Amino acid sequence: MLRAFSPLSVGHFSSVTLQRPPFLPALSAIALLVSGALHAEEQAVTVQDVERIEVRGDFRQTNLQKLPGSVVVLGETDIKRQSAQHLDDLLANIANLNASAGASRSRFLQMRGVGERSEFVDNINPSVGLLVDGIDYSALGLLSLADTAQLEVFRGPEATRFGANALAGMLNLQTADPVFASEGRVQLTAANYDSWQASMMVNQALTEQFAVRLVADQQKSDGFIRNDFLQREDTNGIDETTFRLKTRYQPNQDLTLDWLWNHHDIDNGYDAFSLDRNRTTLSDQPGQDKQDVDASALKLQYQGFASADSLTQLSLLKADTDYGYDEDWGYVGLHPDEYSSTDQYLRERDFMSLEQRFISKNQQGHNWVAGLYASQQTIDLTRLYTWLDQNFISDFERQNLAVYAENEQQLAPDLTLTYGGRLEQYQDEYADNNGIRTDGDDQMWGGKLSLAYQVSSLSQIYGLVSKGYKVGGVNGEALAETLNPKLTGLKDFLLSKATFAPEQLINAEFGVKGQNADHTLVSRVSAFYMWRDDMQLKGWINQGTKFVGYIDNAFSGRNYGLETENRWQLTPALVAHFSGAVLKSEIRGFVTKGGLDMSGRAQAQAPEYQFSVGADWSPLEALQISAQYAHKDGYYYSDSENIRASHNNLLNLRASYQWSQWELALWCRNLLDETYGVRGFYFGNDPRDGYTEHLYEQFGEPRRIGLTATYQF
Template sequence: MNTNKSTLSIAIALAMLSHSTLANTEQDEIEVITVTSDFRESSLQATPVSATVLSADEISSVSAQNLEEVISLAPNLNFSAGSQRARYYQIRGIGERSQFQEPINPSVGVIIDDVDFTGIGSVSSMFDVEQVEVLRGPQGTQFGANALGGLINIKTPDASEQFEGRVKLTAGNYDSYGAGLMLSGPIAEQVNYRLAVEQYQSDGFIENDYLNQDDTNNRDELSARAKVQWSVNDEVTVDFGAFIFDFDNGYDAFSLDNNRTTLSDQPGVDKQDTRAFTVKLNSTAYHYAELDLIFSHADSELTYGYDEDWAYVGIHPWEYSSTDYYFRDKKVSTAEYRLTSTQASKLYGNTVWVAGVYAKTEEEDLTRQYTYLDSNFSSSFEADTLAGYVQFDSQLTDALMLTTGLRIERRDFDYDNSDGYQAKPDENMVGGKVVLAYTLANQDLVYGSVNRGYKAGGVNTDGTLPETLREFESETVWNFELGYKANFDDGFIRAAAFYMNRDDMQVKSSQELKRPDGSSEFLIYLGNAAQGSNYGLELESGWQLNDMFSLNASVGYLDSELDDYINQDGVDISGREQAHAPKYTAYLGLNVDISDALSASIGISAKDEFYFSDSHDEKSDAEVLLNASVTYSADNWTITAWGRNLTDEEYKTRGFYFGNDPRDGYQGKQYYQLGEPAVFGLTVDYHF
């Protein structure tokens, strides 16, 4: 029996009866789930886009410490390791997998409370999070260049008018401990606050035999968030937010023997120290438009480094010994001025509108310390973005809504490095959407949409590249989507079918150049070397079987293809699946209310195999993971015993192909980073 295929079949069969955001309500009530990442907050049922909203209860059901531990609940969402925490995500097969020396432009955005953490989202702690929103497909009208594949929006709770608090303590295997404190309430009349602080530590699940240590891949993570809401008067509200993330993690994840036992004599690190803030002003004082002003700034110091040889001096006569470290100072500032129509400013009596201007400045200074460099490599760049957007929602009939949106973005890029290379590319990019949504008599929603997304171009830093290969241009994607959403008395369903046409894909390419002496040089660079197509299905549903049992499930199917692409090894792989694009993802969960105080949940997630890269043929294995929890609640106390990957399945999250082991003569083979083994623990929550 094929367990992976069986799991997928079960999930598909039950998906019509279940949903991943099932409400814990009476059977005659339907929970209204709000999407906050759109221009106007709206219910998930009425939002014509393929989206998953994961509530705090769902995050708790898998005892997630970080964003990477909840993505299995959303269809067609994957992540790339190669670091201590997941930093890069792929939606519908689109998204980056790593970053080293080159500046990159991510394809999937990560936003936390209006602050842009794209590319540095490994600090996405799940403590005191209200919901996680996953929007699939390009979100070019609202979010621009960093949402080619989609967007992950993390929303934390707002400050409360009444005092409340929470203490969370957790302990698990691998010497894992966590403590969190949340306080919220009034500071003064019309001023409320919310403060959430959490410290988490774990030895990690790597054993370093050479150093005789079990904490070289450890986690030491501090997360602190503060919110203040000031109701200036009946018409003006100002929200302040501040963030501190201090992640001082080790990085020792790759083994010469492809297991969780390493031989590194100089284990690496994966650190991030971020300070960020946001200010949002909302005013309804104007008769013809509601005004939003949003400012944000994030300053991050990132250190990423590893023992390149994964071994110790003396392991073999043919050994080499080297380390590779990247020190980045990254600053991102954004400002947005947005006007939203009021009843008085509707166009033609049936059209509401949104118009705005957005500005973003990114600065990044890099120092690379690498054993085989004569001196440190350094680079710096600044990217300035200015965009204008407009969206119209026209109620053509009582049941038919037409949405049109347009965004025009200008990006100026200034780059220089210690090799003497300088570049100042600039480009104009255009995105937008046209959506027709029809509400049936029973309030079911049917929609069709065409979206155009884009991702900015950039530069290659290899000093031997000719000028013609130094720069690459923006990538664009057209997304065609049909969707259906329905609510029932005791369940609901959401389904979407999509086709994406990728143009000028930014992929690693290669070229062989002849030197003056007749020898050849093989150059690897990022270029607009391929076309691609991604199409598939997404289905989420839920069913309250009775007062005791509820079922939830999600299924994603993805078929991706590279067109007209010769990879960096000179091999034509046209027609092959794109990297990190599993053909299916699935989740099936059962929740049981045993009594008023006792409940249990069990979840099975499945994912198909996928290529690790476009440059070689190595793949992950198809995986099936089992999670479970038992919760006891009494008064203000909640005690949860939980476990993830309870069958201790060995699965791969990142892979490479090259020779790195002197013991076998540096024979080329697959090396991979393993995912989380069986982890379990106990969490105590006290609300007051």
């Protein structure tokens, strides 16, 4: 029996040489200058005057300026500024966060250059996960932003808090909770490409102890593709419905019982790649990207114990997905040398998790957190592929159990030491209808150690070291293709790629956070250096029109850089925003099946620099005008091919007017109508040119113009 992976010992990182990040001396000087300047402007200001942006996804609700680590928080104002209807619309303006499509929406995230780009036959463990109200939506794709309270982006390993899905970071989306009041909102949007959105929120306190919040959202669009063969403009269209019901029962001040139910009905088309390498396709069997998702959670918070508060959450998720495409991107009769095939992946996912956490009450000198986490997931896959003699069917089951703890110790009034760790046990079972059966188990650990120095009540310097991990697994597709007689001479190679090892990552980070005395300037800057060991990469074999994917391990990788967020209140009516990142990355010890040595090359989805600059101007009390410009450098699409996305420039504008309970907003995204790629492949697929190899790209959103009307009641 093949083992999916081998257990890792605590000393697994003994081979890693910790090199001194080249930018630390410079950043230290910057930090001292910034904190000194902020301290010089400090007057009679207390800690309570610090900008009150609360991070809710950490173990404790903590002020953003006091939390040691690189975290971005986007609230209602940020969502409005970008006229964002979907999580996809926010990503371009978050430094060192990238996304790849290959579906109707961007589905896979990369943080600081670390992350997956696709999921076909083999089930992946995301390097960057997505939590929605504590429910794990990782690898399912991004969501509607209807009634979102805030989005928190944790950059860098967060294993202590989130486990294996946070090797490089985590997105934590918090929707609005029920409140003990009566309120509501209706919002209607119309935009080009025959697009519209309608959403509604109603919150009602049924009693003094019980409140209900209901949200409904519908989004539709023809999409941005014209299919010339079918004479249609909706083959890559959007049709998404979201329902959310949240209840809160609070019988006394010590006990809060929350329950939520989410339903997502996604019936999107998928017809994105063109033989002519533009937005015009020739597919005779356009694909689909469908999801039917039901998720629920029960959360119990109890504050009646003397020494600690208790939080218990039970989460359930069931998702049926249907992802498929026309593999030849053409139609029968296009050319005498044509081929015709489709590929379709039907997945049934069931996920359950239970977490029990104890959080100490404020104690003099130290505060602690301890918890237990258990989960079980099953994924059943059926692949319907033209070239298979029989449908491919696989069953995957994973169980894991984790314990974690964290302690925050006040070494001095202005010096805080935080340390914590997580120990996790995984057990996997895999079977398919080719007779392949494997199992595996891993004991893995991660943690964080940070030291924060409060230079003044308004500025902080911190340093931290953190370690993340993600599990290994089995390459079911590679093993299945060893039985394919048409893939000549590849059996031994595919058998050598039967499994892939776990990956681990060490991150060293140094940063400064601060603001001046009158709160007109808020700044955060951080530098990081990450050591990746047994770096997981996606490899491909291309033999004619046959493609086989597998996950491989490079020896190691390096990722280091800077990131910053800044807000400057220039006048009472004008606020400026700037965020930016510099990123260097490197692959070490990876040679593709085709013989390409990628050692020394930058990693995929890792642009060397990106920035976003914007402003909000309120010439009248009821009128606000917002502009935001984002630039992203070019980057490699793949770790196994030297193909690159070009740089892009996105300009968003929004003007809104509010009177009484109404708000009317006119907006434009991608005003410059920039054509930019969000997924790319390099191979030959066009019989008209003899299957000459090209870069084929899926393109991002073109110029969008829309009008949104909102009524609050």
